Amino acid sequence: MSTNCSNCPLRKLDAFTDMSGPEIAFMEKFKTGELEAQPGTEIMAQGQSSTHLFTCLTGMGLRYKTLEDGRRQVIGFVLPGDFIGLQAGVMSEMEHSVEASTSMRLCTFNRSDLWTLFSSHPTRAYDLTRIAALEEIFLGEALAVVGQLDALAKVSWALHRFYTRLDSVNMVRDGHARLPYRQQDLADALGLSLVHTNKTLARLREDQIATWSDEKLTIHDMTRLTRLAHAESDGYAKRPLI
Amino acid sequence: MSTNCSNCPLRKLDAFTDMSGPEIAFMEKFKTGELEAQPGTEIMAQGQSSTHLFTCLTGMGLRYKTLEDGRRQVIGFVLPGDFIGLQAGVMSEMEHSVEASTSMRLCTFNRSDLWTLFSSHPTRAYDLTRIAALEEIFLGEALAVVGQLDALAKVSWALHRFYTRLDSVNMVRDGHARLPYRQQDLADALGLSLVHTNKTLARLREDQIATWSDEKLTIHDMTRLTRLAHAESDGYAKRPLI
DNA sequence: CGATTACTTGAGGCCTGTCAATGATGGTGG
DNA sequence: CCACCATCATTGACAGGCCTCAAGTAATCG
The missing domain is CATH 2.60.120.10 (Jelly Rolls)
Structure with missing residues (x-):
């Protein structure tokens, strides 16, 4: 079909x-x-x-x-x-x-x-x-993120951006979003090692900020995540579709 | 005029x-x-x-x-x-x-x-x-350079790219090219500290690979520079001008 | 001639990479 | 059904590349 x-x-x-x-x-x-x-x-x-x-x-x-x-x-x-x-x-x-x-x-x-x-x-x-x-x-x-921020900010930025972008295409349900990537993918995106990416994700989880496990992303504290991520405020305007 | x-x-x-x-x-x-x-x-x-x-x-x-x-x-x-x-x-x-x-x-x-x-x-x-x-x-x-390479490769890549681009617009004379930037500019481009950028430039100079001082860039050994830079071979094709 | 800017050099420490081992999960073939 | 293997996540130990701090030189400028 x-x-x-x-x-x-x-x-x-x-x-x-x-x-x-x-x-x-x-x-x-x-x-x-x-x-x-x-x-x-x-x-x-x-x-x-x-x-x-x-x-x-x-x-x-x-x-x-x-x-x-x-x-x-x-x-x-x-x-x-x-x-x-x-x-x-x-x-x-x-x-x-x-x-x-x-x-x-x-x-x-x-x-x-x-x-x-x-x-x-x-x-x-x-x-x-x-x-x-x-x-x-x-x-x-x-x-700018890869060049200037430390690991915690990098990972926070990535999770924040994932959540925002998934939300924009209506793929967030009850605060959960499917994130079907491997930790290695995120590490290779941020210029971090797999091990350090894993430990940084663990810290965000322990601090009750965001959890990403079993391909599922959950944001527990968007305020703190946004601050850690140095996220640019602009709530991404409409974009064209081809 | x-x-x-x-x-x-x-x-x-x-x-x-x-x-x-x-x-x-x-x-x-x-x-x-x-x-x-x-x-x-x-x-x-x-x-x-x-x-x-x-x-x-x-x-x-x-x-x-x-x-x-x-x-x-x-x-x-x-x-x-x-x-x-x-x-x-x-x-x-x-x-x-x-x-x-x-x-x-x-x-x-x-x-x-x-x-x-x-x-x-x-x-x-x-x-x-x-x-x-x-x-x-x-x-x-x-x-990819900022995320994956170490300082020596980053700086080599930057100098190699400067030289190649300047050469394409006919701004290289006798192996010298004017490069009117500060070391801080290069550091901020590569995600390195000013101090480490300086030491890396010093090393390239001591090793007789490339010298950048007094706003003048000179390549002494393009072969080794290219290797250090992990430079992509393609000699940049023609591009449009607006 | 003091102030500013840029480059240089040394010392010390931390953030992050590397190495290594373990557990969990799922697929595969005997 | 289970041993076997591959992939991925997790955790600890350790080392090193790079950052930060600091001080000094040189050149330019008002």
């Missing part, structure tokens, strides 16, 4: 900007199908070009760069509504990989159609550029 | 993609003037919107985020050919500041004209998106 854009469940969320009728009609043509990705699958590979672009419909994944010595830097986490493959679309190849952490359902687009988007639907092109700018903003914030 | 786009000295460099006649004609209209910024001037401020966008014509600057506790993360360094204000253009406000390190000459554009760029010149819109994607690629690489 495939979803069409006119009744896309994501588009109705408050987190995303509105789309006009003609825009929706165009997206119906732009979208070529859907893809189911199993956990552990590599959706896009670093150093390769791709004929397809995606939007995450359901499920979660992560973006990461692999260094030649085997180390790994997690660049970000893919949640529903996220666009995948902008780099492959406008550059020759991807500079990071994207992997499915859970089973994921993805809307698929043809890279070759991207040019018609720019030439015939400037509002959609503008939205795509805004998405790129949002990525840039996030990476700048992540760089 | 003001430069017009048709004889823009940057456009002729190998580093930048070609521009068609109609594109150049449009840029002439799009460009509203030039601005001279003195060293230390804040060109764009974090948290503020701006009516103007810029392209760096000459001189150098830096982008940085300020944390509430006063710490600072340098997000990147602005060299000739770099576009400034993409975030201000397509989002409500900037999430980082831009400051002039030397005297800078900037091409100025009106933010309100940006929409006509998207609606009437899709090739230019595409280029703008590519620039955003390039920024994203750079920030991803910076995140």
Whole structure:
């Protein structure tokens, strides 16, 4: 069973900007199908070009760069509504990989159609550029966190951001949210060792601030978490959906 | 004396993609003037919107985020050919500041004209998106460096990247390049303390790999520097100029 | 010539990485 | 059904890379 854009469940969320009728009609043509990705699958590979672009419909994944010595830097986490493959679309190849952490359902687009988007639907092109700018903003914030904060603040920031982003796509129920990543993923995102990440999570748990276990995230004290996280106040405005 | 786009000295460099006649004609209209910024001037401020966008014509600057506790993360360094204000253009406000390190000459554009760029010149819109994607690629690489590498590799990476980028805009003469930043700027970019940055630079100098003093960068052994830097081999392809 | 800024160098300590071992869980094959 | 293996989370011990503090030099400026 495939979803069409006119009744896309994501588009109705408050987190995303509105789309006009003609825009929706165009997206119906732009979208070529859907893809189911199993956990552990590599959706896009670093150093390769791709004929397809995606939007995450359901499920979660992560973006990461692999260094030649085997180390790994997690660049970000893919949640529903996220666009995948902008780099492959406008550059020759991807500079990071994207992997499915859970089973994921993805809307698929043809890279070759991207040019018609720019030439015939400037509002959609503008939205795509805004998405790129949002990525840039996030990476700048992540760089500041990894570069300047200590371990407790790093982990707090990550959990705070997970919770906020999951909440924006309606994936928080009764204060709980599914967080299907491994501690190693978080460690690789924050530039910490697995061991130290584990101990920092244990401390947040003991201090009754936040608990993340069995793939489930629970915030016990959002006030203290926000303070520890040095979280920027702005409650992330609406963003475009492709 | 003001430069017009048709004889823009940057456009002729190998580093930048070609521009068609109609594109150049449009840029002439799009460009509203030039601005001279003195060293230390804040060109764009974090948290503020701006009516103007810029392209760096000459001189150098830096982008940085300020944390509430006063710490600072340098997000990147602005060299000739770099576009400034993409975030201000397509989002409500900037999430980082831009400051002039030397005297800078900037091409100025009106933010309100940006929409006509998207609606009437899709090739230019595409280029703008590519620039955003390039920024994203750079920030991803910076995140991996700051998150995963040790101090020696971080500093080596930075010097290697400085040299490569300066070379691409023809600012290297006889193996020397002007690098008008302070050690504190580099430290804040790499997430290192000033003291440790200084000692790491001293070590690279003693080992006859690279010397950076008196605002002048000299590479003595590019082979070893490249190895230390874990530098990605791809010799940065052509990029668009706005 | 005092004040400011930037670079340099040394000493000491802590935050975080590495190493190592254990437990828990789940999948697999005999 | 159980031994076996792989993955992930957890905990302790220890070392080291990097930070902080501090002091000194040099250059620039009003």
